[in-house]
Amino acid sequence: MSFEEDVLKDFITEAKENLERLDEEFVELEQRPEDRELLSSIFRTIHTIKGTAGFFGFKTLEAIAHFAEDILSKLRDGLVVADEETIDMLLKSVDYIKAIIASLEETGKEPVDETYLDFLVDLRNFADKIAKRAEGGGGEEKPQAEEKASESSGGETKASSEEKASEAAEGEKAPEEKKAEEKKEEKPEATQEKAAEKPAEKAPEKAAEKAPKPADKPAKKDDKGAPQVHLTETHVRVDVKLLDQLMNLAGELVLSRNRLVQIASRINDSELQNATQSLSLVTTELQEKIMKTRMQPIGNVFNKFPRIVRDLARATGKKVNLRIEGADTELDRSIIEAIKDPLTHLVRNAIDHGIEDPDERVQREKPPVGTLVLRAYHEGGQVVIEIEDDGRGIDVNKVKQRAIERGLITPAEAEAMSDREALALIFKPGFSTAEKVTNISGRGVGMDVVKTNVEKLGGSIDIQTVLGAGTTVRLKIPLTLAIIPALVVTCEGQRYAIPQVSLRELVGLSAETRKNIHQIGDSEFFRLRGEMVPLVRLSKVxxxxxxxxxNESLVILNCGAMHFGLVVDEIWDSEEIVVKPLGKHFKDISIFAGATIMGDGRMALILDVVGISRKVGLKIEDVDRAKEEMGLENKLAEEEQQFILLFNVSPEEQFAIPLALVARLDKISADKLEFVGGKEIIQYRGRSIPIIRLENYLPIQPLPEQDEYHLLVFREGENEVALMVSRIVDSIQTQVRLDERLYKMEGVLGSAIIKDRTTLFLDVYKIIEMQDPYFFVKIVPQEERPYKVLLAEDSPFFRQMIANYLESAGYEVDTATDGEEAWEKLQHGNYDVLITDIEMPRLTGIELAKRVRADARLANLPIMALTSLASDEDRRRGLEAGIDEYQVKLERSQVLEALANLLSRKYAQAA
Amino acid sequence: MSLPAKQEGEKNLSLAEDTRLFITFWLGGFLFALPVEEVVEINRSLDITPVPQAPTYVSGIINLRGQILTAIDLAQRIGLERENEAHHNVIIGRDGEPLSLLVEQIGDVLEIPLSDIEDPPDVIEGLDIQFVKNVSRLPDRLLVILDVQKLLAI
Incomplete structure (x- = not known):
């Protein structure tokens, strides 16, 4: 549903309520015709309807409300006394308004019907009569002709009818058309047809046209009377508490259902099973529906901002254009309530600190009007809310300076800080970047409060800023607080639930993995792929x-920008839990976020990840220190785990390729093989695909004759090719320690022992190229000499493979086994581009990039990072360090395309 | 088992002599009482899930038909030495957050004339007097009437 539809719905609901009340009030008015308060109340209601109708462009509705309001204003000001006739007219107006509202609700459009326009004419005449009575007092029984004459001129001069004037002007042609119009009267279908063409625009015009009609009509119309419409209630206001109770009961019902299902499955009675099954379905649906009653569009909060932004912009002398996106994104009611304040604060910040004065903006060649975007959208079971401005951005150095002034950090710490860490300072208590504390943002409530509030909701906050270009604050918030997916763990016989949003990964602690636990001072750390993760024992907490x-297990948890490992006894299952609050006796215990009732009726406490990290006092600095202390050990290159596919051609030899390279695995029977035009092909999904037999390119045992073969299908754009093998052995995740010395031949990257067998790692790209040199689309930027690439990659397997595909794409490739070696090579050689892995011993890709960027000679060297898995987080870290491009290693074609783009971008700029 | 609400109780009283109805229960050798209208319900043993780090007088949480309630170890709370396991739940807190008081044994419902309800003595051996609102001298023993507001407060 669009934002506008939503507002319309609200408007209709509200209007209906008000109209009900109006009926009563009018009746009262007849008893007490001079009750000012009553009149004011009626006036306000009609006025609101008029305003909203105008907003939506419902012309007939607006016009009726307008004239009714006109009459009411005279009554309210005591210029005329409400007599029966007046109240009749007003009540009729209300009836017409009701009819229009009913039609709006049904069709979303105003009704197209003569009667409305006719009534409008009556009403207008009557309003004029009242106006004259108010002015002259008395002369109400003027001849019709005179009234008619005053109609067009008088209507225009009246200030309150100003808005109608333009419409009347539109109807200027009326006099000429009048005759024709009158003729048409006799054939009302024709008019209706005409009106139906453009109902919306036509309505006011017709109203104006009809206005100057002779007054022989009203008499006729009076007989018709107002349409009797009964408005059916489609919306009911319900106490939120009741909804919460319903929610609670639905949760209970789910639990009872679960128990029943368990019992039914034991008893094994088909009738019982059917009954439980249908109960089960209904319960699920009921729960979903009740959940839905709690959902509200975020527009409910967003729509408060146009006003706030306008007022703030005025107060600060800035020009701001607010854009709202995704206002219909739905969120749990309780969350909507809770994010109101943090959002307001962030919007204030953006206007106060972010967007510059119009003059300053013009100087910086920006449009004088700043843009503020409030955006909401769903992403992976969460709602993301972004507050984006195109203002001055955050000056990281100023932030550091301020933090030093405030004693939050020492100058030395500031020096060592990355931009990202420095930005995080904004969230420290007692921090404010504004040059002067204004009454708008600097109200003693800092970003730390915003952050705390967002985290309390199980959300996270993150800032991205580009100096001079703007800032984006991104909040990630769970959809609902009531039901969340959670991981159930145990500790000393009790179960605990960990919200899934905080979960990063699970590690089993065996004798082997325990070797990665390191004691530094009082704290324990776990080395996870080269990263030092602080350990927290749940039992201790x-x-x-x-x-x-x-046997214990380790749950790696996200907590803002850092993560930590929680040691638990056992990991159970992941399930949806209903969050229930804990009583007031537990309010001082920050480590629990609530409790939940499990399927067996027993309870589990829900762990508060932020609270736990606070309690144990985890700090990013500790992790950094641990990293430093562990620096030496890091030299033992930790190779990345990868999924590989093991297969045989002949049973004696085992081969491996990265699974990610394979587009599909399939089987074909031998009789499907064709030999056409010197090529072996198969028909596969309606196409002919060439077959590669490995023995044609490598000195290996040939593929034995079989009834059925396995196919490994590779794809590059439109091109497909299949490797034919005898057997797929397995696909495993392992660390590959590749030996490059034993087998030095085209098409083989090296060998490794996997599952007790020497396994050849194939360079699939090379082999495919041996078969078909034109298989891969070549994307190399035009240059007289080949571009020279320095590739830093610690895993020999990837190093070889990437180097090979780069070379075959026409690049000259030099390699380095880690960041440090790459750095040395960069000092001496001339390279056009640096391609680097991120996780490397001695010097990581990020640090390497920072070093390169800091070096005057290399500052403009294009850098591309390759990782096995690129998360947004990594990407951002990389971009901050100065990396230009971020790609996934095994995505060959994307890597090549991005590289070509990068080079042409960089060097076209320089040229 | 649900108990009659306030209105009913008061109606009965107005008929005869001015009396008040009390729920009674045993704990640590004492007979305690709470006004009927203050008690939401009484439950036999419910599973208690302990909450680490909670105050010592909190036994944990219980699941009362989907609502999670705090279970108070009443003996601990009022400074009493408890002899037996306290498994019965006396649930109080009609308006606001309900609490479950863990007691050893549920006694009778007693109707006590208002004239027999006295202020507590300065000291009652073995328990914290601040939780005692009134006492009533029964023929065979002292009935200790607890102060619900104090119990509900943290």
Whole structure:
């Protein structure tokens, strides 16, 4: 549903309520015709309807409300006394308004019907009569002709009818058309047809046209009377508490259902099973529906901002254009309530600190009117809200300076800080970047409060800023607080639930993985792919007696910008839990976010990840220190895990390729093979695909004759080719320690021992090219000499493969085994581009990029990062360090395309 | 088991002599009482899930038909030495957050004339006097009437 439809719905609901009340009030008015208060109330209601109708462009509705308001204003000001006739007219207006509202609700349009326009004429005449009575007092029984004459002129001069004047002007042609119009009267279908063509625009025009009609009509029309419409209630206001109770009961019903389903499955009675099944379905649906009653569009909060922004812009002398996107994104009611204040604060900040004065903006060659975007959208079970401005951005150095002044950090710390870390300072208590504390943003409520509030909701906050170009604050908030997916873990026999949003990954702690636990000072750290993750023992946090255990599990949790590992006894299952609040006796315990009732009727406490990290006092600095201390050990290159596919051609030899390279796996029977034009092909999904037999390119045992073969299908754009093998052995995740010395031949990257067998790692790209040199689209920017690439990659497997595909794409490639070596090579050689892995021993890709950017000679060197998995987080870190491009290693064609783009971009700029 | 609400109780009283109805229960050798209208319901043993880090007088949380309530170890709360396991739940807190008081044994419902309800003595051996609102001298023992507001407060 669009934002506008939503507002319309609200308008209709409200109008209906008000109209009901109006009926009563009018009746009262007859008893007490001079009750000012009553008149004012009626006036306000009609006025609101008029305003909203105008907003939506409902011309007939607006016009009726307008004239009714005219009459009412005279009554209210005591210029005329409400007599029966007046009240009749007003009540009739209300009836017409009701009829229009009913039609709006049904069709979304105003009704197209003569009667409305006729009534409008009557009403207008009557309004004029009242106006004259008010002015002259008395002379109400003027001849019709005179009234008619005053109609067009008088109507225009009246200030209150000003808006109608333009419409009347439109109807200027009326006099000429009048005759024709009158003729048409006899054939009302014709008029109606005409009106139906353009109902919306036509309505006012017709109203104006009809206005100057002779007054023989009203008499006729009076007989018709107002349409009797009964407005049916389609919306009911319900106490929020009642909804919460319903929610609660639905949760209970789900639990009872679960128990029943368990019992039914034990008893094994088909009738019972059917009954439980239908109960189950209904319960699920009921729960969903009740959940829905709690959902509200975020527009309910967003629509408060146009006003706030306008007022703020005025107060600060700035010009701001607010754009709202995704106002119909739905969120749980309780969350909508809770984000109101943080959002307001962020919007204030954006206008006060972000957007510059119009003069300053013009100087910076920006449009004088700043743009502020409020955007909401769903992403992975969460709602993302962005507050984006095109203002001055945040000056990281100023932030650091301010933090030093405030004693939040030392100058030395500031020096060592990355931009991202520096930005995080904004969220520290007692921080304010404004040059002067204004009464708008600097109200003693800092970003720290915003952050705390957002985190309380299970959300996160993140700032991206480009100096001079603007800032984007991104809030990620769960859809609902009531039902959340959670991981259930145990500690000393009790179950605990961890909200899934905080979860990063799970690690089993065996004797092997325990080797990655390091004791530094009082704290324990776990080395996870080269990263030092602080460890927290749940039993310690809870303060329960813990016996030493053989097997524990480690849950890696996200907590804002950092993560930590929580050691638990066992990991159970992931399930949807209904969050229930804990009583007031637990309000000082920050480590629990609530409790939930599990399927067996017993309870589990929900862990508050932020609270736990606070309680144990985890700090990013500790992690950094740990990293430093562990620096030496990091030299042992930690190779990335990868999925590989193992297969045989002949049973004696085992081969491997990265699984990610394979587009599809399939089987074909031998009789499908064709030999056409010197090529072996198969028909596959309506196309002919060439077959590669490995023995044709490598000195290996040939593929034995079989009834059925396995196909490994590779694809590049439109091109497809299949590798034919005898057997797929397995697909496993492993660390590959590639030996490059033993097999040095085209098409082989090296060998490794996998599952106790020497396995050849194939360079699939090379082999495909040996078969068909034109298989891969070549994307190399035009240059007289080949571009020279420095490739830094610690894994020999990837190093070889990437180097090969780069070379075959026409680049000259030099390689380095880690960041440090790459740095040395960069000092001496001349390279056109640096391609680097991120996770490397000695010097990571990020640090390498920072070093390169800091070096005057290399500052403009294009840098592309390749990783096995590129998360947004990594991407951002990379971009901040100065990396130009971010790609996934195995996406060959994308890497090549991005590289070509990068080079042409960089060097076209320089040229 | 649900108990009659306030109105009913008061109606009965107005008929005869001025009396008040009390729910009674045993804990640590004492007979305690709470006004009927203050008690929401009484439940036999419910599963208690302990909450680490909670105040010592809090036993944990219980699941009362989908609502999670705090279970108070009443003996601990009022400074009493408890002899037996306290498994019965006396649930109080009609308006606002309900609490479950864990007691050893549920006694009778007693109707006590207002004239027999006295102010508590300065000291009652073995329990914290601040939670005692009134006492009533029964033929065989002292009935200790607890102060619900104090119990509901943190």
């Amino acid at each position: 809870l303060g329960v007696e813990a016996e030493p255990k053989e």
